[in-house]
Amino acid sequence: LKFVLLFYVVVASDRIINMYLYYYLNENGDRVYTLKAKDPAGRLTLSAHPAKFSPQNTFSQQRILIKRRYHLLPMQQKLNKVE
Structure with missing residues (x-):
């Protein structure tokens, strides 16, 4: 069972840092x-967020x-x- 963290916010020194979820393929072809x-x-990782999804969700x-x-x-x- 895999749990996916979609959006993570860290508050550090009066700043909010947005951290986005990425993935890469391991040697078995599984997403990590x-x-x-x-x-x-x-190598650069790929974005785990769908194209129409933004973690900020500005217009929800x-x-x-x-x-x-x-x-x-x-x-x-x-x-x-x-019936």
């Missing part, structure tokens, strides 16, 4: 997740408001009864 920009062999409140307005939230959907 890390917070470092380079793997142990010195606006997306929720739009979904609420047009009744697209899961709690606003009518249940489909199977």
Whole structure:
């Protein structure tokens, strides 16, 4: 069971440092997740975040408001009864 840390914030000396999740492929071809920009062999790691995902999630409140307005939230959907 692998747990993935998607976003990690470190508060150090009155600064917030964003740390993004990266991965590299090991010799077995498995993804190894890390917070470092380079793997142990010195190659650059790849971003583990999907292209449309940003850990800051800057417009999440606006997306929720739009979904609420047009009744697209899961709690606003009518249940489909199977007979």
